[in-house]
Amino acid sequence: DTAVSQTPKYLVTQMGNDKSIKCEQNLGHDTMYWYKQDSKKFLKIMFSYNNKELIINETVPNRFSPKSPDKAHLNLHINSLELGDSAVYFCASSPPGTANTEAFFGQGTRLTVV
Amino acid sequence: AQKVTQAQTEISVVEKEDVTLDCVYETRDTTYYLFWYKQPPSGELVFLIRRNSFDEQNEISGRYSWNFQKSTSSFNFTITASQVVDSAVYFCALSEYGNYQLIWGAGTKLIIKP
Numbered sequence: 331d332t333a334v335s336q337t338p339k340y341l342v343t344q345m346g347n348d349k350s351i352k353c354e355q356n357l358g359h360d361t362m363y364w365y366k367q368d369s370k371k372f373l374k375i376m377f378s379y380n381n382k383e384l385i386i387n388e389t390v391p392n393r394f395s396p397k398s399p400d401k402a403h404l405n406l407h408i409n410s411l412e413l414g415d416s417a418v419y420f421c422a423s424s425p426p427g428t429a430n431t432e433a434f435f436g437q438g439t440r441l442t443v444v
Numbered sequence: 445a446q447k448v449t450q451a452q453t454e455i456s457v458v459e460k461e462d463v464t465l466d467c468v469y470e471t472r473d474t475t476y477y478l479f480w481y482k483q484p485p486s487g488e489l490v491f492l493i494r495r496n497s498f499d500e501q502n503e504i505s506g507r508y509s510w511n512f513q514k515s516t517s518s519f520n521f522t523i524t525a526s527q528v529v530d531s532a533v534y535f536c537a538l539s540e541y542g543n544y545q546l547i548w549g550a551g552t553k554l555i556i557k558p
Contacts, residue, residue: 371483373551374548375545386545437488438487
């Protein structure tokens, strides 16, 4: 029944590794997002896809690559993980039609790089 | 430039008190949308309200109410008769018309003591 689900919920990994976070939404939404929340709770958008097309690509290292195989999925792959990548990553989706609609968030993935 | 300011970093009140969380925004657009989200200790982000810039009516939902004032560029959130379960970080956010990106405030941590 979960509307926006992310896996895994927790991820602990060593520096230099490559990891992926998966996101799926069953709301029929057209737009999906990845946000990063740092240790001070500050939220920053990373990417957004609308109907599988990249529409927002903020200044993030190119080690981060989103992949949207279909409208219901938006995965985040991170190469060569660094200590500074430790954060909570949130996936979200918003209803079709227009921008400016509310976003529904997943539970978050707490990534710890050691 | 778009900006959202939540000047109150942390507020602590005793249960049953009323509490107001402030949000001040900046935008050059005449059409924009304002949002409030709640992040309880469990970590998920929960949508509370969306308001467009042409609707200055105050909104009430149970113990929650929102006061939107364009003259002061503010969109304040009041919890009446606060409860311990209201303890969370509350975020105010802004998006300009046609823009999928949310600009977030830094959040206000609300602590309700029993």
